[in-house]
Amino acid sequence: MGIFDKIREGLKKTRDNISGQITQMVNSFTKIDEELFEELEELLVMGDVGMNTAQYICDQLRKKIKEKGITDPSLIMGELKAIVSEMLQGDNELHTGTKPSIILVIGVNGVGKTTTIGKLASRLKGEGKSVILGAADTFRAAAIEQLEVWADRAGVPLIKHQEGADPAAVVFDTIAAAKARGCDVIICDTAGRLHNKKNLMDELGKISRVIDRELPGCDRETLLVLDAATGQNAVNQAREFQSAAGITGIVLTKLDGTPKGGVVLPIMQDLGLPVKFIGVGEQVDDLQPFDPDAFANALFDNERDDTPVFAEDRAAAQLEEQRQEEEVLQEQDQAGEDALEGEELFQQLEERPLTEEGLLPDIDAMLEESRPEEPQEELEEPQPEKKKRRFWPFGRKRDEE
Secondary structure, eight states: OHHHHHHHHHHHHHHHIIIIIHHHHHTTTSOOOOOHHHHHEEEHHHTTTOOOHHHHHHHHHHHHHOOOOOGGGGGGHHHHHHHHHHHTTTTOSSSOOSHEEEEHHEEOSSSSHHHHHHHHHHHHHHHTTTTEEEOOSSSSSSEEEEEHHHHHHHHHEOOOOTOOHHHHHHHHHHHHHHHHTTSEEEEEEOOOOOOOHHHHHHHHHHHHHHHHHHHHTOEEEHHHEEGGGGTTTHHHHHHHHHHHOOOEEEEEEEEGGGGGGHHHHHHHHHHHHOOOEEESSSSGEEEEOOOOOHHHHHTTOOOOOOOOOSSHHHHHHHHHHHHHHHHHHHHOOHHHTTHHHHHHHHHHHHHSOTTTSOOOHHHHHHHHHHEEEEEEEEOOSOOOOOOEEEGGGGGEEEEEO
16 A cells, blocks of 8 residues: 555545535535635534634635635535645654654654654664664653663664663763764653643753764654644644743654544644654554655545545435335235245345345345245145245235235
8 A cells, every 4th residue: 555545545534524615615516606715614614723713714715716716516626625735834753863863752642652653663773773762761651661662673682671760860871872883873762741731841952962962953743642643732732831941842642543634734733843753553654754745635635535435425325215115015015924034024125234235135034034834734625726925025916826
């Protein structure tokens, strides 16, 4: 699977939630008017884009439509994709040009910080760089052990102290080890507690002074890991961390499991923070560098989906199928016990998958099971031959001579 396909597959839920519903809305209009823009803004807000960003997108779209003289609503999606792609442009590259370079990774518990460090180490190692990890999150229980597991998976060394040790001391020892081993990149896990912003700022400030003294002029990244599933809460977290630490980029994880991937837009538009990586799966190579154009293309690429995008479409299709089945049932329904048998069989048909012909592949077996057992009687005299009974779809019996 190529990079675009990975991103596209990972963004399916977000695509259905944002561009899918926008496409349906736009197709319901025959002209471009203010009502269309109002519905567009509402859908963007519901897609976790945020009020300010939704208004900005609509304003930019109005300008483009006016400049180009667009009157056909079907042309809106292309302009919308271009606006989103332009908004996502920024310093999305990871700067690791010096030897060594250092990456500090921060984030609250549960966002996938340790997993991100392990995947990032594997990616950099795959690019031919030598990597060393520093377990400087000495505050969270089991953080060191979890990072050690990922270091083993990636095949990179780990520098660690005991739980509760000074994080700056861990960073100091990691830098010393990197210099001695000639490593290209240092990745340090750091505490992500936000309940005491002063302690976080003091801790990061101390780490920063160690880096300035030991690695003057080195390339330095401070990456904040956010869980895309938290939606607008991720924006609030980014805002809090931005005021407490010098964040240089965002890693947005768990995009494949949430329809709230639109949160990337307010992070970049409102906070001015570039997205460096996105997580679109659980595999090691599912941590992908953020490509604005690929992201925008994947977000608005609805044409390759085989199934209906919208819940309304799926519900309408199901109702139409049910209506047709009910019409057939009414035409073939008979009174008495035959009608009862037909109703029971129809319920079974609703609960089980249909073939292209509309019948279950094992319908004969089902009908045989539903046939009541007839009592066996010994007849002294020959009886007239009984008319054969044959089952028809939905339980109807028809006499045959």
